[in-house]
Amino acid sequence: MSQEKVLRDVVSYVRRGDRLNNTQQKAWDSWRERFVIELPAAARKTSIAPDARVDFAKEFGRDAPLLVEVGTGNGVAIAALAKAHPDANVLGFEVFIPAVASTLSRLRREEISNVRMINADAEQGFETLFDEQPITELWTFFPDPWHKKKHRKRRIVNPRFAHSAATHLVLGGRWRLATDWEDYAQWIRDVLAEEPLLREEFSKEAPRWELRPITRFEQRAIDAGREVVDLSYVRVAAKGAEEIPGQAWNDVGIRSEIGGQGDCAPSGVNACNGTEKAADDQA
Ligand SMILES: C[S@@+](CC[C@H](N)C(=O)[O-])C[C@H]1O[C@@H](n2cnc3c(N)ncnc32)[C@H](O)[C@@H]1O
Numbered sequence: 001m002s003q004e005k006v007l008r009d010v011v012s013y014v015r016r017g018d019r020l021n022n023t024q025q026k027a028w029d030s031w032r033e034r035f036v037i038e039l040p041a042a043a044r045k046t047s048i049a050p051d052a053r054v055d056f057a058k059e060f061g062r063d064a065p066l067l068v069e070v071g072t073g074n075g076v077a078i079a080a081l082a083k084a085h086p087d088a089n090v091l092g093f094e095v096f097i098p099a100v101a102s103t104l105s106r107l108r109r110e111e112i113s114n115v116r117m118i119n120a121d122a123e124q125g126f127e128t129l130f131d132e133q134p135i136t137e138l139w140t141f142f143p144d145p146w147h148k149k150k151h152r153k154r155r156i157v158n159p160r161f162a163h164s165a166a167t168h169l170v171l172g173g174r175w176r177l178a179t180d181w182e183d184y185a186q187w188i189r190d191v192l193a194e195e196p197l198l199r200e201e202f203s204k205e206a207p208r209w210e211l212r213p214i215t216r217f218e219q220r221a222i223d224a225g226r227e228v229v230d231l232s233y234v235r236v237a238a239k240g241a242e243e244i245p246g247q248a249w250n251d252v253g254i255r256s257e258i259g260g261q262g263d264c265a266p267s268g269v270n271a272c273n274g275t276e277k278a279a280d281d282q283a
């Protein structure tokens with residue numbers, strides 16, 4: 001079976017209508033050109049052609065570390081996190097057009113200029129778009145749950161995506177996740193434990209990331225009495241490989257916020273070089 005066929009048949013999202021309300025239509029028409037990176041599609045309209053490429057410096061108008069959110073919904077988190085990281089370029093993937101349109105409204109309303117959106121399947125984006133642009137940090141908050149066992153193959157956190165994500169993260173970069181489904185949290189742990197380029201940052205549950213705002217999905221979970229679990233993984237070097245920590249990581253003033261030494265210590269992983277910290281080094 002060809003790779004395109006696999007990617008086409010099993011997707012991590014629910015196919016929904018593209019109908020925009022008046023406000024969304026207005027935002028889409030007005031701000032699409034400014035904030036949306038248009039890419040050629042393959043077989044599905046949410047797919048990305050295998051030869052699609054993005055010049056991120058050109059799209060953002062500057063060279064800066066790239067932070068990526070997968071499944072941005074209506075943009076509450078990406079907007080807040082982009083504001084908190086003005087020195088970074090922040091890229092969002094979202095397949096649902098009305099949600100992207102609402103995000104454009106929000107970006108405009110909140111005068112945020114360091115976000116670009118891709119209205120397509122992130123799994124396909126990770127196959128082709130980041131070969132020349134490493135990712136400094138990756139976020140996946142409240143992915144569609146697919147909580148039935150038979151639906152596990154539809155989850156975006158799967159071995160193939162995990163490997164692709166890890167490969168494209170800078171050494172020491174983080175993948176932060178949150179979910180309100182216990183089974184999904186355990187699934188994430190199981191899948192990512194098998195990925196040699198990632199190490200769970202905390203031996204217990206990660207503390208809630210204080211910069212992550214409460215979205216509608218999280219609020220719904222809280223109201224229903226479900227516990228929200230944060231997880232954090234650090235990109236480590238491949239065994240035996242000499243890898244250099246991501247240059248962008250060190251070159252900007254955001255390091256202490258998104259990956260400084262203080263954050264590295266609890267897990268024993270040095271997020272700045274991806275290696276195990278020696279005991280005397282931690283004092
Ligand atoms: C449950 S919502 C959560 C949205 C947001 N993260 C939040 O916390 O409000 C999950 C979102 O991920 C999007 N999504 C799922 N799989 C995706 C994929 N492969 N590529 C891009 N977006 C995806 C869905 O369309 C949906 O909007």
